[in-house]
Amino acid sequence: MNRIGSFFCCWAVLIFLRTTPIRSETFTFAVGEWPPYITSQSPGLGSHTQTVKRIFDNAGIDLEFEFLPWQRSMEMTKNGTFPATFSWSFTKERAEDFYYSTLSIDKIRYVHFYRKDRFPDGLGPLNFGMLRHQGLSVVAVKNYWYDKPLTKAGVNVHFVVTEEQAWSMLFHKRADIYIESLQVGEIQKREFLGDDADNIAHTGPFREIPMFILFSKAHPDGRKLLKLWEAYAALN
Known part of the structure; x- marks a missing residue:
C-alpha cells in the first residue's frame, strides 16, 4: 500500500x-x-x-x-x-x-562480536557471503532470524540453544563470530563473561532489522x- x-x-x-x-x-x-x-x-x-x-x-x-x-x-x-x-x-x-x-x-542494529586477540586489527561489517568467503565460523542461537540465511549462504555455523552457550563458545575460541544486536550484546557479554567481556569487541552494524x-x-x-x-x- x-x-x-x-x-x-x-x-x-x-x-x-x-x-x-x-x-x-x-x-x-x-x-x-x-x-x-x-x-x-x-x-x-x-x-x-x-x-x-x-x-x-x-x-x-x-x-x-x-x-x-x-x-x-x-x-x-x-x-x-x-x-x-x-x-x-x-x-x-x-x-x-x-x-x-x-x-x-x-529497528535493531546487528553487529558481529569477536575476540580482540583473534582479530587484533579489528573487523569491519561483514555480510553472510563475506563470512563464508573468509572462512569465519559463527556461533548462532537456533531459531533466530539469521538461522536459515546463514545456512543458505553456506557459512560455517555452530548452532546452540541459549545466548549463554553462544557467548561461552565465542570466548573459548570455538567460534570466530557471534551475531547480536549492539545494545543486547553489550549487556549480555557482561552478564555471561564478567570481567572477561573486556576481551570482546564488535564490528559496526551490518544489518538493521x-x-x-x-x-x-x-x-x-x-x-x-x-x-x-x-x-x-x-x-x-
Missing part, C-alpha cells in the same frame, strides 16, 4: 473510532526477556514494552504482559491463548500464522488490535 493509501486507511479507522463509544479494555500480550528492549527487571519493562503500551494507551486499551520463554510466547499466541506477542522480525513462515502490521516497533508485534489470527481480537496499532502508531 502506498503512503496516500495508508494515510486514508488510518484516517478512516480513526473516524470510525471517534464516532464509536470507547470503553477501556484490558489485554495480555505474551513476551520474553530481551533487555533492554523487554525486561521484567526494569520498572518500565523495557523500551519496546513502553512504546507498545503508549500506543495502545492512546487507543484506550490497557495492556498487561505475561513473561514466558520466547518459543512458548509465540506458540500460545499462535493458538489464540494470547492476542499478540512482541518483538519479532518478519518471516514468510510467521506471516502464515500471524497478522503483521506495516508499522514496526523499532525492523521488529514487529505478531497479532494472533486465532484470537478473536487479534485483527481488531492490529488495526488499532496501525491507526495509532501511524500518528506517532
